[in-house]
Amino acid sequence: xxxxxxxxxxxxxxxxxxxxxxxxxxxxxxxxxxxxxxxxxxxxxxxxxxxxxxxxxxxxxxxxxxxxxxxxxxxxxxxxxxxxxxxxxxxxxxxxxxxxxx
Amino acid sequence: xxxxxxxxxxxxxxxxxxxxxxxxxxxxxxxxxxxxxxxxxxxxxxxxxxxxxxxxxxxxxxxxxxxxxxxxxxxxxxxxxxxxxxxxxxxxxxxxxxxxxxxxxxxxxxxxxxxxxxxxxxxxxxxxxxxxxxxxxxxxxxxxxxxxxxxxxxxxxxxxxxxxxxxxx
Amino acid sequence: xxxxxxxxxxxxxxxxxxxxxxxxxxxxxxxxxxxxxxxxxxxxxxxxxxxxxxxxxxxxxxxxxxxxxxxxxxxxxxxxxxxxxxxxxxxxxxxxxxxxxxxxxxxxxxxxxxxxxxxxxxxxxxxxxxxxxxxxxxxxxxxxxxxxxxxxxxxxxxxxxxxxxxxxxxxxxxxxxxxxxxxxxxxxxxxxxxxxxxxxxxxxxxxxxxxxxxxxxxxxxxxxxxxxxxxxxxxxxxxxxxxxxxxxxxxxxxxxxxxxxxxxxxxxxxxxxxxxxxxxxxxxxxxxxxxxxxxxxxxxxxxxxxxxxxxxxxxxxxxxxxxxxxxxxxxxxxxxxxxxxxxxxxxxxxxxxxxxxxxxxxxxxxxxxxxxxxxxxxxxxxxxxxxxxxxxxxxxxxxxxxxxxxxxxxxxxxxxxxxxxxxxxxxxxxxxxxxxxxxxxxxxxxxxxxxxxxxxxxxxxxxxxxxxxxxxxxxxxxxxxxxxxxxxxxxxxxxxxxxxxxxxxxxxxxxxxxxxxxxxxxxxxxxxxxxxxxxxxxxxxxxxxxxxxxxxxxxxxxxxxxxxxxxxxxxxxxxxxxxxxxxxxxxxxxxxxxxxxxxxxxxxxxxxxxxxxxxxxxxxxxxxxxxxxxxx
Numbered sequence: 001x002x003x004x005x006x007x008x009x010x011x012x013x014x015x016x017x018x019x020x021x022x023x024x025x026x027x028x029x030x031x032x033x034x035x036x037x038x039x040x041x042x043x044x045x046x047x048x049x050x051x052x053x054x055x056x057x058x059x060x061x062x063x064x065x066x067x068x069x070x071x072x073x074x075x076x077x078x079x080x081x082x083x084x085x086x087x088x089x090x091x092x093x094x095x096x097x098x099x100x101x102x
Numbered sequence: 103x104x105x106x107x108x109x110x111x112x113x114x115x116x117x118x119x120x121x122x123x124x125x126x127x128x129x130x131x132x133x134x135x136x137x138x139x140x141x142x143x144x145x146x147x148x149x150x151x152x153x154x155x156x157x158x159x160x161x162x163x164x165x166x167x168x169x170x171x172x173x174x175x176x177x178x179x180x181x182x183x184x185x186x187x188x189x190x191x192x193x194x195x196x197x198x199x200x201x202x203x204x205x206x207x208x209x210x211x212x213x214x215x216x217x218x219x220x221x222x223x224x225x226x227x228x229x230x231x232x233x234x235x236x237x238x239x240x241x242x243x244x245x246x247x248x249x250x251x252x253x254x255x256x257x258x259x260x261x262x263x264x265x266x267x268x269x270x271x
Numbered sequence: 272x273x274x275x276x277x278x279x280x281x282x283x284x285x286x287x288x289x290x291x292x293x294x295x296x297x298x299x300x301x302x303x304x305x306x307x308x309x310x311x312x313x314x315x316x317x318x319x320x321x322x323x324x325x326x327x328x329x330x331x332x333x334x335x336x337x338x339x340x341x342x343x344x345x346x347x348x349x350x351x352x353x354x355x356x357x358x359x360x361x362x363x364x365x366x367x368x369x370x371x372x373x374x375x376x377x378x379x380x381x382x383x384x385x386x387x388x389x390x391x392x393x394x395x396x397x398x399x400x401x402x403x404x405x406x407x408x409x410x411x412x413x414x415x416x417x418x419x420x421x422x423x424x425x426x427x428x429x430x431x432x433x434x435x436x437x438x439x440x441x442x443x444x445x446x447x448x449x450x451x452x453x454x455x456x457x458x459x460x461x462x463x464x465x466x467x468x469x470x471x472x473x474x475x476x477x478x479x480x481x482x483x484x485x486x487x488x489x490x491x492x493x494x495x496x497x498x499x500x501x502x503x504x505x506x507x508x509x510x511x512x513x514x515x516x517x518x519x520x521x522x523x524x525x526x527x528x529x530x531x532x533x534x535x536x537x538x539x540x541x542x543x544x545x546x547x548x549x550x551x552x553x554x555x556x557x558x559x560x561x562x563x564x565x566x567x568x569x570x571x572x573x574x575x576x577x578x579x580x581x582x583x584x585x586x587x588x589x590x591x592x593x594x595x596x597x598x599x600x601x602x603x604x605x606x607x608x609x610x611x612x613x614x615x616x617x618x619x620x621x622x623x624x625x626x627x628x629x630x631x632x633x634x635x636x637x638x639x640x641x642x643x644x645x646x647x648x649x650x651x652x653x654x655x656x657x658x659x660x661x662x663x664x665x666x667x668x669x670x671x672x673x674x675x676x677x678x679x680x681x682x683x684x685x686x687x688x689x690x691x692x693x694x695x696x697x698x699x700x701x702x703x704x705x706x707x708x709x710x711x712x713x714x715x716x717x718x719x720x721x722x723x724x725x726x727x728x729x730x731x732x733x734x735x736x737x738x739x740x741x742x743x744x745x746x747x748x749x750x751x752x753x754x755x756x757x758x759x760x761x762x763x764x765x766x767x768x769x770x771x772x773x774x775x776x777x778x779x780x781x782x783x784x785x786x787x788x789x790x791x792x793x794x795x796x797x798x799x800x801x802x803x804x805x806x807x808x809x810x811x812x813x814x815x816x817x818x819x820x821x822x823x824x825x826x827x828x829x830x831x832x833x834x835x836x837x838x839x840x841x842x843x844x845x846x847x848x849x850x851x852x853x854x855x856x857x858x859x860x861x862x863x864x865x866x867x868x869x870x871x872x873x874x875x876x877x878x879x880x881x882x883x884x885x886x887x888x889x890x891x892x893x894x895x896x897x898x899x900x901x902x903x
Contacts, residue, residue, distance in 0.1 A: 003220040004109050004149065007213060012113050012146070014208035016120055016139075018201045023124035025197030025885045031175060032132050033881075035123055038167065039136070042143055045159075049152045054219055058226045058235050061155050062243075065236070068162050069247040073254030075167050079174045080261035086178050193881065200888050207895045214902075 009050035016043035028093050030082055034075070041071050105221075109149055116142035129175045133168055140164045152227035276350060277333055279315050279358065280397035282308040287391035294383020302373040305386035309369045309393065313362040316355070323355045324755075330403050330467060337406070341462055349403035349466060353759040356599060357400035357531055360606050364523045365393050367726035371614050372515040374723035375621065385425060385513070392418035396524050400531055405454050405464040408532065412450070412496065415525045416443045422520065423512040435508035442505040446495015453488030456481050470538045477542055486539050486546040490553075493529025497583045500557045504827055506580055510572040514617030517572060522579050522609035527602045530586045534595045534759075541763035547591050551675065554587030555682045560824075562689035566696075567810075567820045570627045571616045574697050578653070579609055581686065585668055588683060593767040594671035595760045596753040600741045601664035607737050608649040608661055611730035615646035618719045618727065619701065624712050629697065634706035638716045641724045643702045645731040650698045652734040654691035655788045660738030662788075666781055667743060667753075673780055674770045684784050691791030699799040 016039060023036030045064045052060025119139030126132045140163045147156035225231060236244050286308035290301040297304070332347030350358075369389060376382045395418055399411025417440075424436025458464055460479050461472050476482045493499070498506040498521075509521050520526070533540055533550065540546055558581045565577035582605050589598030620627060622639050636643045652661035665687065673680035706713070718724065742748020772780075798804045810817045819825075875886075 003222075004105055006219045006221065008109060008113075009146065009150065010211075011209055011213070012116065014205055015117055017208065018205035019117070019120040019124060021204055021888055022197050022201035025200065025881055025888070026194055027124065029129060029180065031129055031171065031180065032123070035132055035136050035171065038163075039120055039123060039139065042140065042163070045155075046143060046146060049147055049150050049155060052152070052226065053150045053221055053224060056222065056224055056226065058231060061152055061227060061232060062235055062240050064152075064155055065158065065232070066243055066247060068158065069251065072162055072167060073250050075170055076254045076258040077261070079170060080258035083174060083178065083262045193885070196885055200885060200892065203892055204888065204895075207892065207899060210899060 006050055006054050009046060013043045013046040013050070016040075016046070030093075034078055034082075038071065038075070041067060105149060108145070112142045112145040112149070115139075116146070129180050130172065133171050133175065136171075137164050137168050140168070150221060150227070151224055154227060154229045154232045273329065273331060275315050276319060276329060276348060279312045279319070279362070280348075280394050280401060282312050283390040283393040283397070287387045287394060290383055290387035290390060294387050297383050298380075299373070299377065299382050301383040301386045302369070302376065305390050306366070306369045306373065308390060309362060309366040312393070312397075313359075313366045316358045316362045319350055320355050320359060323350065323352055328352070332403070342458075342464075344404060344406040344464060346407065347403045348401040350401065351759055352756050353531075353534060353599065354400050356603060356756070358397065360603055361393060361396050361400065361524050364606050364610050364730070365396075365519060367729055368515050368519045368523075368610060368614065371518075371617070371723050371726040372513075374720045375513065375515055375617055381425065385422075388418055388421045388425070389515075389519070392422065392520065392525075396528070399528055403466050405457065405466075405469075408535075409451070409454065412447065412492070412528060415520070415528060416440060416447070416496070419443075419509070419520050419525055422516040423509045425512055425516065429511065431508075432511040435505070435511040439505035439509050442502050443495045446492045446502050448491075449488045450492025450495075453485050453492065456485040456488065466535070473538050473542060476539070482539065483543040483545045486536070486543045487549060489532065489536060489539075490529075490546060490550055493532055493587075494553065495529075497526050497529030497587070498580050499529075499553050499584065499587060500560055501826075503557065503561065503580050504830065507573050507576045507823070510570070510576050514572070514613055514620065517576070518610045518613035518617070521576065522613050523606035526579060526583055527586070527606070530583070530590060530598055530602050533587070533590045534599055537590075537595050537760050537763035540590075541593060541767055547593065550587050550591030551672075551679060554584040554591055555679055556584070557581065558584030558588065558686040559682055559689070560584075562686050562693065563820055564823050565693040566689065567817060569630055571619065571629050571632075571697065571701065572613070572627055574629075574693060575609070575612050575616060578612075578690065578694065581690065582609065582653070585665065585683065585686070588672055588679060589668040592671050592675035592679065593763065593769065594668060595763065596756045597664065597667040597671055599756060600752050601668055604652065604660040604664040604734070604737050607730055608652040608659075608734040611645060611649040611727060611734055612653070614723070614727055614730065615642050615649065618642040618723055619646075621719050621723070622716045623708070624715055626709075626712060629700045631707055631709060631712075632701045633704045633708065634702070635708075635716070636702040639718045641718055641727065645724075645727040646702070647698060648731040649734050650694050652738075653694055654792060655687055655784060656691075656792075657785065658735075658738065660734055660736070662785070663738035663741050663743070666784060667741065669784055670743075670772070670777055670780060671769070673776075674772050680780065684787055687784055688787040688791045691788040692795050695792045695795030696799055699795055703800060 020036045020038075020040035020043060023039065024033055027033050027036065045067055048060045048064045048067070052058065052064075116139050119135045119137075119142060122135035123132045123139065126135065140159065144156045144159050144164075147153075147159060283305075286305050289304055290297065294301050328349075328351040330347070330349040330351075332345035334346050335343075336346040337344040348354075369386075372385070372389065376385050379385065392415060395411045395414025397411070398407055399415060402408050402411060420436045420440040422436075423439050424433045426432050427436075454464065457469060457476070460476055460481060461469060463469060463472075473482070476485060495502040506521055506526070510517055540550075561577045561580035561584065565574050565581065568574045568577065582601070586598045586601050586605070589595070589601055618639065619632070619635065619642060622635070622642070623632065626632070648659070652659035655662045655665045657663075669680055669683045669687075672683050708716070739748075741750060741752035743750050794804075798806050798809075877883075
């Protein structure tokens, strides 16, 4: 009776991370880009937890805890930014927000 | 045996949810797909014997963050996303291959190193153990995160505020 | 001698530096500094002369100047009988001319610059005659050329003066080019440029068969520097410069550098009869050629310029036939009387408010007596009237020329006739006869100040008695000059063979040349004082010859048409086509390539955040790939 190989978790995490990256590059709606970023963060969390089990080390899970806190804070501020930008531009589509190229 | 099956169930659900997040045009559908993914991941955490993390994951992410997302989507009244104009729609042809290459690279690492290691029985995922660690060894990061949250709150308030009119009475 | 010998060239250099830096402040006081350095150098040269007379010579180095692999060029001097004569002439006559310049340049705003250049010239000339290796000779050679350019074009606001300076420099460069190649040949075969080593190894050059080539090329340099045909064209134009410059540089010193060089390299030249023959031919031709142009010229300074070219021809005849001592003797006496003639001409111009056309002069004798008398002393000397100095030196050359080949003597004597004629013409038209002076100029005629007349007087004395150091045995003298210089020319004597001329023949030749000189004077007297023969009638009868001579055989025009203008046209083509089109085109092409690239790279800046994110991912992929491949 063996159990689940750790590598399965890592592969799952890799798939989720890649999907997140694709989402960031492809989607035009900034909220959905944000969600893709959350997806990436979650994939990384999964990796951390998998390793914490493998190495029998609690630090991995502590770190995941902290990552979640930070993710929450980041979402709060980020959405605040999006709201402010929406007020200014009346749009949430990234290709209309091109200030970086003057 | 049961664990393996459960793993694959949760895994497929998670991946399906992720694919839906990046595919749907309607942002509300995307948010809901994200919830699906998050729940599946919580199941995975349980399979890794990280119970505390699993619960906190659901409470924070699905309970707070996704709700926040939905709030903002409703507030800003975001409609369906139209087809990208001009040359930007070809970003798909750039992004998907990039992502696939990334996947390949990450997977080759995964397959190489850890093929014979299995999930072990351990008690470090329990509430007691995490509580002990958080309040003894990692109390400083713990407290700092509270400050972090305070700052984030301030930031969010300031950014989304309307202009105040000071009415002198 | 080692201790003070270095001061002789370095003092004028110091004077040049001081006047160069402070000249504007010092203005005319700069003249005193320049004179001081000259005077001290002269005294020191006298002291060195005393030592050389006792047989003490010196060939040593102050420091190593250039050491590059096998090439070894020290800063050193050789003071022997030949160089001490040159040093005395340069510092002595140079000092007198510096003194004269104080008066001549009075009131000129550029006086400080003038004296700086003049001292610098003396330094370069001294390095030329004192240096003990070819590089120092070349340094002095170029240095005097540079100073000549600077001083000819001294009044650079005048276009004719700047052009003349440029002409002098460029014509010299043509000669210097040949000179340099000659030096290269010597160095490549002998591996050294020091005189002592070259003279000891001349047989190596003979065996290599390059003696004629090397000596001929060295002579090419002399042709440029000493204004022989065909590189003489710069000297008449050089008269644009201030008169002291003409006296010092274009009469007494710089132009004689070529003669000195041939004399110094006598071991080399005497080994190549071909080169000697070339030297004699060029000298003879130039002597006559220039004299013919002096016959009809109306500018007082230009007559003297052609005279200088002609007399230099005589000096080359002297060294060309192997009579090195005679050539140097004539160099010395020429320095005295030609400098005197130029300074005198300057004095006349000073009196005549800078008029130089002799047809506007006349009857000046009574008004500027000192100038006139000293001028006439030089006139008699250059005409070869005994017992003036010119007689002894010119006669020595003619005698040795006859021994070489009688035809040379014939031309030389013909030249003497022409010389005495045109000089007499100059004297008579300028100082005697009816006054043709314009009234407003006539009012201001005055004798020059002492600071100008004293050098004239000193030079006059030298012009008179200067020949007595070289009185030949035939006339009862001891030929002191030739014996003094003998040690320097020992090497050459072995290779030269002088035909024997009987005593009676020698007296006869001497008598004929004196008769020629007197004849020239008498002819000029008839034409310009008595006016029994009319100069104008002669000019009309030989109308075409006269025009040819007056226009200097159109040599300048020929040079312009066949040499200078084609070169200019070629240069213009190079500029327009090669430089503008080809080279600029390549440079612009490089620029255009970069602009092209930038068009492509500009696409990266889209302003679209997600594309930036995509690039980020690409970077991450690259890094991951690197680690993956490493693990394999």
